[in-house]
Amino acid sequence: MDRILYTAMVAAKQSQDQQAVVSNNLANATTSGFREQIHALRAVPVQGDGALPTRVSMMATTPGTDFSIGPINATGRDLDVALQEGNWLAVQGADGAEAYTRRGDLQVNGEGLLTSGGRPVIGDGGPIVVPLGASLSIGADGTVSAIGAGEQPDAIAEVGRLKLVNDAAGNLERGDDGLFRAGAGALPRDELGRLQSGALEGSNVSTMEAMVSMINTARRYEMQLQVIEHTDQNSQRANALLSMNG
Numbered sequence: 001m002d003r004i005l006y007t008a009m010v011a012a013k014q015s016q017d018q019q020a021v022v023s024n025n026l027a028n029a030t031t032s033g034f035r036e037q038i039h040a041l042r043a044v045p046v047q048g049d050g051a052l053p054t055r056v057s058m059m060a061t062t063p064g065t066d067f068s069i070g071p072i073n074a075t076g077r078d079l080d081v082a083l084q085e086g087n088w089l090a091v092q093g094a095d096g097a098e099a100y101t102r103r104g105d106l107q108v109n110g111e112g113l114l115t116s117g118g119r120p121v122i123g124d125g126g127p128i129v130v131p132l133g134a135s136l137s138i139g140a141d142g143t144v145s146a147i148g149a150g151e152q153p154d155a156i157a158e159v160g161r162l163k164l165v166n167d168a169a170g171n172l173e174r175g176d177d178g179l180f181r182a183g184a185g186a187l188p189r190d191e192l193g194r195l196q197s198g199a200l201e202g203s204n205v206s207t208m209e210a211m212v213s214m215i216n217t218a219r220r221y222e223m224q225l226q227v228i229e230h231t232d233q234n235s236q237r238a239n240a241l242l243s244m245n246g
Contacts, residue, residue: 008227014041015221022217026210033083033102034203036066037174039213065180067170070102070204072196078137079106082199086168087190088180090122091115098122098186099179100165100172104200108136114144114160119179121162128160138162138197164193 021039028034040063072082081104083089088100103117112129113120120127123144130136134146142162147155165187172180 004231005228008224008231012221012224012228015217015224019214019217019221022210022214025205026207026214029203029205029207029210031103031203032105032200033070034178034205035102035174035180036203036205038064038066065170065172065174066204068204070202072199072201074199076198077105078135078197079108080104080198080200081106081138081162082196082201083164084194084196086166087164087193087195088167088172088187089116090163090165090186091117091119091179092122092127093119093175093179093181094177097181099175099177099181100167100187101179102201104195106138108132123160123163128162130159138195140194140197142193142195162195164190164195166190166193 018039018041021037025036069085081089083102083104088102089104090098091101093099099119101116101119105116106121107115107118108130109115109118110132112132114128114130115121122128128144130144131146131148133149135149137145137156139145142164143158144160144162145156146159147153147157167180167182167187172182174180
């Protein structure tokens with residue numbers, strides 16, 4: 001009974017972990033530039049006393065990220081940018097280190113910082129600061145230009161340049177904050193990197209596939225809970241029979 005209970009308990013816990021990954025993917029199905037997290041179940045040898053080569057357990061894993069490009073949609077907004085395939089936008093993480101994202105719905109906060117998802121966008125000399133109230137435009141190479149409030153079009157001036165890096169090989173690793181990082185440190189600027197202004201790349205998550213996966217995982221979890229419940233009932237009946245015979 002204990003072996004059945006342990007097996008079902010482990011399987012239920014792994015299904016719960018897998019459901020968390022699926023839920024996160026589904027929650028970001030409308031997030032600009034989001035990359036789907038791949039989830040899988042795999043068999044692992046049982047560890048501890050009494051381990052046998054024929055005994056295996058199950059573990060939910062996230063072996064990597066789906067780096068396929070999402071759909072590109074025109075928005076007409078000057079601060080929306082869609083990066084070409086293989087390019088990433090450099091931003092500053094919470095720890096102050098450089099990280100990378102494909103999210104292109106840029107904003108300007110109250111301090112004049114250009115941000116992506118609330119994180120400062122990095123240029124040549126660090127985070128890019130723009131004049132408050134200025135009209136901004138972004139060139140194909142990432143150059144950010146501004147026209148101050150009330151100024152003539154010929155007063156346009158460059159205020160920074162987005163740092164675009166290249167990771168066509170897909171070697172970046174996702175962090176707990178959803179940003180991607182290079183294991184060897186900061187990547188160099190990609191001088192050939194290009195973007196499309198006035199457009200956004202959507203998430204590469206398939207809503208239909210994520211919903212099907214969520215339903216399948218929920219059903220698997222329910223079946224494992226039923227095994228635990230039936231095991232408990234069988235144990236109680238066995239104890240009752242032993243009491244009667246005793």
